[in-house]
Amino acid sequence: MRPPTLLVIEDEDRMRRLLELVLKPEGYELLLARTGEDGLRLLRETEGLDLIVTDLQLGAVSGLDVLQAAKQTRPDVPVLIITGYGTVKSAVEAMKKGAYDYISKPVDNEELKILIARALQVRRLSQDNQALRAGLHERFSFDRIVSRSPQMAEVKRLAMEMARTDVTVLITGESGTGKELLARAIHYASARAAGPLVAVNCAGIPESLLESELFGYEKGAFTDAKKSKAGRFQLADRGTLFLDEIGEMSPTAQAKLLRVLEDHLVEPLGGLRGIKVDIRVICATHQALPDLVRNGRFREDLYYRLSGCPLHLPPLRERTGDIRALLEAFLEAAARERGTRLRNVSPEALAVLQRYHWPGNVRELHNAVEWLTISCKDDEIRPEHLPANLRGSGATTRRDLPALLSFGLSVEELEKAMLQEALQKTDGNVSEASRLLKITRNTLRYRMAKHHLP
Structure with missing residues (x-):
């Protein structure tokens, strides 16, 4: 040196x-x-x-x-x-x-x-x-979002255009499709790349704490407020705030978010005046916000404020042409980081992967590749190397699903039956039941109340 x-x-x-x-x-x-x-x-x-x-x-x-x-x-x-x-x-x-x-x-x-x-x-x-x-700019650039499908090419084109502006962006898509990765790419391609990127999972913070975490609080605002604390909006000043699972926000937090988007003013709990912030907001959700608006769980004015520049990430089953590119990228990363020798996939194994429904989307594919790099000792993936759920009965496509209409149940009755089964299997544990159903705790509680379940 x-x-x-x-x-x-x-x-x-x-x-x-x-x-x-x-x-x-x-x-x-x-x-x-x-x-x-x-x-x-x-x-x-x-x-x-x-x-x-x-x-x-x-x-x-x-x-x-x-x-x-x-x-x-x-x-x-x-x-x-x-x-x-x-x-x-x-x-x-x-x-x-x-x-x-x-x-x-x-x-x-x-x-x-x-x-x-x-x-x-x-x-x-x-x-x-x-x-x-x-x-970070290189790691989260648009080039690192692996895809070959025309659907994803259009998503990236629109996202790059949005990155040149300061507009609020709403990213929708199923869990595991890469919403946070896209949000980071937008931030690091924008004029705010030198500023902070603060990510908040609204579903991961208890509803009672979400408002204080987002907007901060002044000393004495509540019993344990021994000193003032800046919220995530203030921490993201001159940068980007990414709000994941925006549909889980409480009505009070939604009202405050609307004011931030309109006036760029943050009101800490217990504060007497608003604090000016210079931020760009990117939101994401796997839920259908119009349905939440109709059910009274999401403010209509906030929805229209967020939905001006929407980006929808299609599920992996609708862009099976991306599977090979993603697979090769994951294998290359594993070889680079851990020295694994698994590099190729046989046409037969690729066909199995492309027939699979991928309910967990890209995240599920990544986990499958991680398992393969540990369990497979050959240099090529063949069908017998794949996890049983991918090549067995779990590898269902939409055409393979049972004819649910033949049971004669309405959507409401089917949803209630699924909730009851999940709660029964978990002995009433809401957190475990929500994981089984692949929904958040707040969504499960809402649906339990809707069906009058204890």
């Missing part, structure tokens, strides 16, 4: 020599300039410059000129100003123009070392942050 490179610009020979004696033993690579002109030349010619230390008063080309040139050509390189008596005001002005800090003459050697070490640490953190953001 190379030592940090420092450009030191000082027109006084004695001071320049002192700085060299102080900084050289710290392991820094020093570039010394005796004039502002020399400093600008080294600034242009030197690659890998980590920090600039410059006197404020240098002659024709001042330390402020060096600062301005550095901010234009090397905006990530911190500049430390050395100022003499009577020029502190100018040094403060330099900080307003982007200098990292200043130190007054006579220079305290230990203070100088601490300031330089701190500036270099801040720069390293900034570089790490930039690298992390670049990695």
Whole structure:
């Protein structure tokens, strides 16, 4: 690892020599300039410059000129100003123009070392942050959404167009179709990519806590509110808030969300005034919001506010042409991360996978590939390697489903029977029953109340 490179610009020979004696033993690579002109030349010619230390008063080309040139050509390189008596005001002005800090003459050697070490640490953190953001941008780009079907090509085209704007987006689709992945792609392709992306699963937070989690609260708003807490809307300021399972929001939270979307004002619990926020909201749900509106469980005005720019992710069974591409991508990732040797799929095995109904969509396919990379010792997937539920009776298509109408039951009677069976199998455990039925706890409670089930 190379030592940090420092450009030191000082027109006084004695001071320049002192700085060299102080900084050289710290392991820094020093570039010394005796004039502002020399400093600008080294600034242009030197690659890998980590920090600039410059006197404020240098002659024709001042330390402020060096600062301005550095901010234009090397905006990530911190500049430390050395100022003499009577020029502190100018040094403060330099900080307003982007200098990292200043130190007054006579220079305290230990203070100088601490300031330089701190500036270099801040720069390293900034570089790490930039690298992390670049990695996230690559990881969640639209190119990483694997697909070959025309349906998904159209979804990605529309999403890329929406990413160029600040519109509110509503993503719909069954569980496991990749709604959060699409939301992240929109964020990292937008002008807000440098800001935070805050994700909230509305179904994963108890209804009693959801409002305070989203909008925050002031000290004393309720018994345990010992101090104020910012909500997720405030944490997402200058970025994107992703609200998953938006259909699980309480009526009160829905009303507050509507105001945020219309006025960009957040009202914390117990607060006397709204707080302005600069955010973009992306919502997602696996439920049919129009049905929830008709049942009185979702505000009609909020639905129309959200549904202006909808994106629907089709289920995997409706885009079986994507299965091979997804399978190959998952196998490649497993080989890269864990060194697995499973790389190919036989035509017969692929046919089985394309006939399967995939109720869990892409997530279920990914889990199946994970199982195959552990259990299969060959380099090609054949039908006998597939899990039993994929190649056996569980691998049903819509054509293979039993003729439910032959039972003579109405939709309401069939739904009630399913609820009763799930509750009976789980001894009345609502959480377990909701998992069996693949619905959220709140949805199950609503349907239990609708059918007058205890």
